Each structure stands twice: as C-alpha cells, then as structure tokens.
Amino acid sequence: MKRLYSIIYLLGAFFTITSCSDWLDVSPETEKKQEDMFSTETGYKNVLTGAYIRMKSTSLYGDEMVHGTLSMLAQNWNNTSKGSKAAYLRIYDYKASEVESAVSSIYNNLYKVIADVNGLLKDIDANREVFKGNGYELTKAEALAIRAFCHFDVLRLFGPMPTDLPSAAILPYVTTVSTTPNSKITYEEYTAHLLNDLQEAEELFEGNDPICTYSIEKLNSPSFMEDTYWGYRQMRMNYYAVCAIKARLFLWLGNKTDALKYAKIVMDAKDNTGNKMYRLGNSDDCARKDYTLSCEHILNIYVKDLATTSLGTAKGYEKTKSLLTSQLYGSGSTDIRLNLMWDYVYDDYNWTYNNYFKKYLQSDNMPALAKNVLPLIRLYEMYLIAMECSSLEEANQLYSEMCIARDIPVVEIDDVNELKDIIGAEYNKEFCGEGQTFYAFKRLAIETIPFAAEPGSVSTYVIPLPVQETI
Numbered sequence: 001m002k003r004l005y006s007i008i009y010l011l012g013a014f015f016t017i018t019s020c021s022d023w024l025d026v027s028p029e030t031e032k033k034q035e036d037m038f039s040t041e042t043g044y045k046n047v048l049t050g051a052y053i054r055m056k057s058t059s060l061y062g063d064e065m066v067h068g069t070l071s072m073l074a075q076n077w078n079n080t081s082k083g084s085k086a087a088y089l090r091i092y093d094y095k096a097s098e099v100e101s102a103v104s105s106i107y108n109n110l111y112k113v114i115a116d117v118n119g120l121l122k123d124i125d126a127n128r129e130v131f132k133g134n135g136y137e138l139t140k141a142e143a144l145a146i147r148a149f150c151h152f153d154v155l156r157l158f159g160p161m162p163t164d165l166p167s168a169a170i171l172p173y174v175t176t177v178s179t180t181p182n183s184k185i186t187y188e189e190y191t192a193h194l195l196n197d198l199q200e201a202e203e204l205f206e207g208n209d210p211i212c213t214y215s216i217e218k219l220n221s222p223s224f225m226e227d228t229y230w231g232y233r234q235m236r237m238n239y240y241a242v243c244a245i246k247a248r249l250f251l252w253l254g255n256k257t258d259a260l261k262y263a264k265i266v267m268d269a270k271d272n273t274g275n276k277m278y279r280l281g282n283s284d285d286c287a288r289k290d291y292t293l294s295c296e297h298i299l300n301i302y303v304k305d306l307a308t309t310s311l312g313t314a315k316g317y318e319k320t321k322s323l324l325t326s327q328l329y330g331s332g333s334t335d336i337r338l339n340l341m342w343d344y345v346y347d348d349y350n351w352t353y354n355n356y357f358k359k360y361l362q363s364d365n366m367p368a369l370a371k372n373v374l375p376l377i378r379l380y381e382m383y384l385i386a387m388e389c390s391s392l393e394e395a396n397q398l399y400s401e402m403c404i405a406r407d408i409p410v411v412e413i414d415d416v417n418e419l420k421d422i423i424g425a426e427y428n429k430e431f432c433g434e435g436q437t438f439y440a441f442k443r444l445a446i447e448t449i450p451f452a453a454e455p456g457s458v459s460t461y462v463i464p465l466p467v468q469e470t471i
Contacts, residue, residue: 041131044120044139045229051116051146052236056301059109061435065153066374067311067360069102070435074428075451077357078318091453092460104466107158110150111174117143118177134208138230141204145237147175148197149245155190155252156439157463162252163445164458191253198246205239212239215271220369234297234369240266240277241299244377247385252443260389263382266298278379280405286340289366291359296379306372307362314343314358317433319451321355327450328428335408337429359433380430388423395419402426420444 037043056062072089079086088096172182173193211233222231243265250259269277281293310316329338343356387395403410427440442461449456
C-alpha cells in the first residue's frame with residue numbers, strides 16, 4: 001500500500017519543494033536557476049510534477065474545471081443563492097464580477113500550466129543525455145500532452161463555436177517562455193499547433209509508455225519497474241490519454257473519420273495479458289462505492305483531501321429530484337446514474353428532502369484506485385464519440401452496450417436527428433459534475449439547455465476573454 005501511494009504523496013507534497021516554484025518566475029536573473037534545474041533528469045521530473053500539481057489546483061481541474069464553474073455552466077447543480085456565481089451562470093451573465101473573476105482565474109492558470117511545461121520543453125532536446133532509459137521520451141511526451149490538453153480547453157471555453165468560425169485571430173498558442181505578450185493566431189493555426197503537439201506526443205509514447213505493455217493494475221504497484229516514477233499511468237498523461245484527446249479534438253474539428261479511429265484505439269486497447277485495458281462500469285462497481293467508475297478512467301487526478309470536502313461527503317452539491325426525473329431521466333427510470341449516484345435523503349433541520357450528488361462520495365471500503373480521484377477522460381466518452389462518427393447500425397450496437405452498462409432499456413435509434421438528441425442527453429446524464437457537458441452542448445450547438453434560464457447561443461457558449469486580454 002505504501003508503494004501504491006508513493007506517487008500520490010509525491011504529487012501532494014511537492015508544493016514544499018521550493019525549487020519547483022523558483023524556476024517558474026522566468027526573468028533574466030533566473031536563467032541560472034533554470035540551467036541548474038534542467039541539468040539532471042530529477043530536475044525535469046520535478047518540473048513535470050509541478051505542472052501536474054498546478055493542474056489539480058482548485059482554480060483548474062481540482063474544482064473549477066470539473067465540478068465547479070464548468071458544471072455550473074452545464075446547470076448540473078441547483079442555483080438558488082441570489083448574487084452567487086452559480087446564480088449568474090444560470091443566466092450566463094459573464095459580466096458579473098463573481099463570474100469574471102472565476103473565468104479569468106481559469107484562463108490565467110491554464111496558461112501558467114502551459115508556461116510550466118514550456119520551460120521544461122525549451123532545451124529538452126539539447127539535454128537529452130541527462131535522461132536514462134526512455135525518460136526523455138516520456139518526459140517530453142507528457143509535457144507536450146499537457147500543453148495540448150490545456151490549450152484545447154482554452155479553445156473549448158474561450159474560442160468560437162465550431163459551427164461559427166471567424167477568419168480573425170482568436171487566441172494565443174504559446175510554445176515559448178517569454179515575458180513578451182503572445183500574439184493571437186487564427187483558428188486554423190491554433191488547431192494545427194494542437195494537432196502537432198498531440199502527434200509528437202503520440203509518437204514519443206509509442207513503444208515507450210509502460211501502459212502499452214502492462215495492465216493498469218500492475219502499473220499502480222510499480223515496484224517491479226526500474227524507475228517507479230513512470231508508474232500510476234491513469235494519474236498522468238499517457239499514450240491512451242493522448243489518443244482520447246485526439247478523438248475529442250478531431251470530433252471538435254468535424255473530422256469524424258479520425259475521431260472514430262482514435263476513439264477505437266482506446267476502446268479496443270488490451271493489456272499484456274490480452275484483457276481489455278478499460279471496460280464500461282456498471283451497477284456492480286457502484287455497489288463497491290466506485291461511483292466514478294474507475295475502470296473507465298483514461299486520465300484522472302488525485303485530490304488528497306477529497307474526503308473532507310462537501311463534494312466527497314455528498315453534501316452541498318444537489319439537484320432537485322423531480323427536475324432530474326421530468327427533464328432528463330424520465331419517470332421510473334432504472335438508470336444507475338439517477339438511482340445510484342444521487343442520494344435522496346430527509347433533512348431534519350429544514351424538514352424537507354434533498355437530492356445530493358454522490359459520484360465523489362468517499363468511503364473507507366471503496367476500491368483503492370477509486371479513492372480521491374476526479375476523472376478527466378473516461379471510456380464512456382469514447383463510446384459517445386464512436387456513436388456519433390459511425391453508421392447508424394454501428395451506433396445502435398454501441399448504444400446497446402452502453403444501455404446495458406447503465407441499466408436502461410435498449411432502444412433502437414432510427415435516424416441521425418434522434419442520434420443527436422440521444423448523444424446530447426447522454427453527455428448530460430453521464431458527465432454530471434465532470435465538466436464535459438458544457439463543451440458537448442457548445443460543439444453540438446444545443447439550443448435548449450436542460451435546466452437553463454437562457455437558450456444556447458453564441459453569447460451563451462463563447463465565454464468572453466478576461467479584460468486584460470482585450471485591451
């Protein structure tokens with residue numbers, strides 16, 4: 001067990017390593033610090049770890065980009081507190097100071113993560129000799145994947161709708177460390193950079209990533225590895241995570257052929273024993289208190305104190321059960337996402353029933369791999385991408401597997417319009433509290449957003465850039 005959590009504690013404790021924060025303050029007088037940092041493989045590992053730590057901060061994927069602002073944009077929670085950020089996001093009021101502050105923090109911190117890995121990537125090719133084994137390939141691949149992952153989320157939040165592309169420059173794609181402001185580039189240029197980073201990461205991971213050889217279970221007990229730093233592959237960028245990100249990106253770009261290709265790579269992945277790398281979760285997993293269905297996790301982050309938060313105790317995140325039933329699941333639904341991931345309990349203090357979200361509920365007897373983790377990419381999304389990109393016959397076959405896993409009746413999809421409606425509803429049901437639903441609505445240009453007070457439109461889906469970026 002001590003081995004199992006060694007990397008987790010490394011990620012949690014790394015804030016105490018001052019050298020990691022020192023190098024991030026890039027200025028002429030810190031050039032020597034950077035040179036010292038990157039003179040050893042350990043230095044590169046420390047900086048890479050620091051980038052992951054920043055990613056799991058509450059301003060990013062430890063809160064706001066998963067169950068916070070992104071879930072509020074998707075109307076996942078009751079928004080009843082007048083003057084709160086959630087109340088303003090219910091009507092997509094991006095001028096409210098509470099919202100401006102939140103989205104500005106997201107934007108700035110995404111680019112800070114990008115700056116972290118850009119510092120690492122700056123001279124990594126010239127310093128290749130400091131690495132042992134395949135450390136160079138893995139370090140560079142993870143850094144490129146992080147850079148692409150964060151840039152893609154900047155695009156999905158602040159960029160244009162895929163159905164309404166401008167010819168003007170939109171956002172900066174940052175690949176260097178500099179004190180000079182980066183110029184915005186066009187959508188075509190931006191997405192070309194994304195594809196280039198992901199392609200290079202994929203090529204570096206191939207033949208080098210341990211996840212291509214060993215099972216996830218084995219890699220989460222990596223004492224057999226010469227360098228255990230490269231274990232725990234679900235908690236960091238890996239070959240299949242890059243394939244999944246490429247599937248997301250190609251779908252965003254309207255390239256269904258390549259989106260399907262990369263989704264299938266993940267769906268068909270097998271470990272060295274011939275078993276599937278990932279499988280769809282089901283009610284048996286929920287019975288083991290594994291509500292995030294960790295068997296589906298392609299990429300997740302570890303949040304050490306999740307059990308002490310309102311999210312981890314299933315208190316404070318709620319949605320009226322009658323609304324979920326009437327607008328999303330239907331009366332009498334057997335869907336495990338309604339019946340097993342929400343807790344309908346009586347509140348003695350307020351003399352009323354509350355419907356609490358318990359996907360992230362922590363329990364002493366839950367599987368170790370499911371504890372204190374927030375999923376960033378899951379297998380179910382790959383199924384949805386494959387459904388959207390396949391023939392109607394193939395889409396029905398995939399949906400049948402998904403229905404069985406979620407304990408709902410298998411239905412026959414008759415046409416592409418019905419397919420779009422089902423996919424939109426599935427993103428809403430499946431990714432509650434995970435931060436992916438709003439992106440799907442934006443890509444699909446969904447006009448009727450469930451539970452929202454305003455319709456889906458360009459002004460709804462394209463979040464204004466922070467004020468400092470518009471001056």
